[in-house]
Amino acid sequence: QLQASGGGLVQTGGSLRLSCAASGFTLDAYGIGWFRQAPGKEREGISCITSSGSKIYYAESVKGRFTISRDNAKNMVYLQMNSLKPDDTAVYSCAADRVGSSCSPNLWMYDHRGQGTLVTVSS
Numbered sequence: 367q368l369q370a371s372g373g374g375l376v377q378t379g380g381s382l383r384l385s386c387a388a389s390g391f392t393l394d395a396y397g398i399g400w401f402r403q404a405p406g407k408e409r410e411g412i413s414c415i416t417s418s419g420s421k422i423y424y425a426e427s428v429k430g431r432f433t434i435s436r437d438n439a440k441n442m443v444y445l446q447m448n449s450l451k452p453d454d455t456a457v458y459s460c461a462a463d464r465v466g467s468s469c470s471p472n473l474w475m476y477d478h479r480g481q482g483t484l485v486t487v488s489s
Contacts (some may be wrong), residue, residue: 368480370401370460375486382452382485386443386460388478394438397468399476402456402485410456411471413445421469427453450487457482 368431386398399414412425412435422434433446441462461476468475 373483373485375452384445396462397434398443417466425456
């Protein structure tokens with residue numbers, strides 16, 4: 367099971383760090399993706415990282431502002447979000463792909479999908 371945490375209310379320009387934790391399995395062999403879904407909008411794959419960290423992807427909407435990282439020793443993956451905008455308001459969730467070399471913005475490729483955490487950016 368995956369669980370995203372770290373969401374909350376922040377002002378425009380602020381920062382948050384989201385965490386993705388797993389229970390029942392270890393993340394070190396998995397590719398991990400971050401997704402978000404805003405009210406009335408389609409789910410968007412915003413970032414992903416391979417198991418080794420050698421490949422990273424960012425959607426254009428977050429490039430330069432968000433940073434994905436992983437600490438396999440702690441079984442955690444993080445999403446550092448800086449310069450937040452009201453358009454970043456969404457439920458953020460993480461997903462794990464057993465193909466560790468995979469890094470895809472498409473949720474259907476992932477084997478485990480976690481509960482989300484709400485990020486609200488006020489103007």
